[in-house]
Amino acid sequence: MDIRQASTRVTIMAAAAVVTAVTWVAARDTGTFEAQQLPDGVTSAMVSAGAELFSGDALCHACHGVDGTGVANLGADLTDTEWKHIDGSYTEIVDLITEGVAAEASTSGIPMPPRAGANLSDAQVRDVAAYVWTLSLTQ
Ligand code: HEC
Numbered sequence: 001m002d003i004r005q006a007s008t009r010v011t012i013m014a015a016a017a018v019v020t021a022v023t024w025v026a027a028r029d030t031g032t033f034e035a036q037q038l039p040d041g042v043t044s045a046m047v048s049a050g051a052e053l054f055s056g057d058a059l060c061h062a063c064h065g066v067d068g069t070g071v072a073n074l075g076a077d078l079t080d081t082e083w084k085h086i087d088g089s090y091t092e093i094v095d096l097i098t099e100g101v102a103a104e105a106s107t108s109g110i111p112m113p114p115r116a117g118a119n120l121s122d123a124q125v126r127d128v129a130a131y132v133w134t135l136s137l138t139q
Contacts, residue, residue: 038134047127047134053128058116073110075112076107085101088133
């Protein structure tokens with residue numbers, strides 16, 4: 001192959017690499033979870049609504065960080081696959097957010113208030129739990 005063919009080939013390979021990288025980044029985006037991957041009764045619309053709540057009105061970000069990776073001596077990392085208080089199933093995440101974590105049970109000694117102290121409705125708790133459920137899958 002001459003130099004021109006070779007450079008075309010390099011360009012195509014570079015373009016393919018970019019497409020692969022973009023697809024991978026998009027797959028990490030919460031909106032792209034396929035319905036069949038989500039727990040029963042959870043929709044991708046709930047995950048998106050929950051993502052907004054997490055970094056907004058639900059106050060989760062104050063103790064768990066905007067990206068959910070936790071704040072030292074405060075809220076736990078929610079993006080890893082290790083759970084301190086629950087088994088990580090969707091229903092247990094819903095229950096934990098509803099009930100919070102007592103100071104005695106918290107490894108940081110800091111309590112998590114029921115419904116994050118944000119007066120969340122049951123539907124909002126389910127939405128934010130749906131988002132939290134996806135966090136440990138995006139590792
Ligand atoms: C006032 C601070 C605070 C707020 C606000 C808060 N949390 Fe927490 N959260 C905690 C603490 C403290 C723990 C227990 C951490 C520990 O034991 O190390 C915890 C634990 C958790 C756990 C269990 C983690 C595990 O490993 O078992 C989940 C899930 C969770 N929070 C989700 C949320 C969500 C979702 C929100 C928003 C709706 C929220 N939290 C708001 C402080 C907070």
